[in-house]
Amino acid sequence: RKEVEQDPGPFNVPEGATVAFNCTYSNSASQSFFWYRQDCRKEPKLLMSVYSSGNEDGRFTAQLNRASQYISLLIRDSKLSDSATYLCVAPQAANKLIFGTGTLLAVQP
């Protein structure tokens, strides 16, 4: 099993839609999780951290399910500018962050 697994997509959704991505991780001892966004030919940029209690930042909601070892990202009211690759990140060891291969989102007008 890969350490961090994501559905590569692409997810093609219309503007205004709600879309959700899941990501599974293998290390049950992992504590810190993140979602990154990567635009084409750019570096990954932090979108949000994922806390045990879940967290929300505007249209974005991240949740952690420790029992099933997955994290999720929900995007509400999708914008064209949300089109990007979304990478989930989990630690294999303290500060050793492993990235999933990413989920491609394409928001259509």
Place this chain on the structure above:
Amino acid sequence: DAGVIQSPRHEVTEMGQEVTLRCKPISGHDYLFWYRQTMMRGLELLIYFNNNVPIDDSGMPEDRFSAKMPNASFSTLKIQPSEPRDSAVYFCASSFSRANSPLHFGNGTRLTVT
């Protein structure tokens, strides 16, 4: 804050040549990471340092790859000799050591080996 600075942005070289990639982390960050990104494998962790000391180099693909961090503000990743399959985007990232500290990436070096 200047962010993580990598150079060069692009490198095109011939097979067999030595390639050196450079990175300046964010001032005050004590962790530095080198990642490689390809379409096939995504972002792979090659090596990371804490306080200039290599902690885990298990991701370094072969002996042709080496990395150094002579001081807190500079690191290099060297490939010697380079091969076409080394073509990828190489990212450097840095972070604080406190819990839940995210990574901050540089712009990356796009390496093409012909």
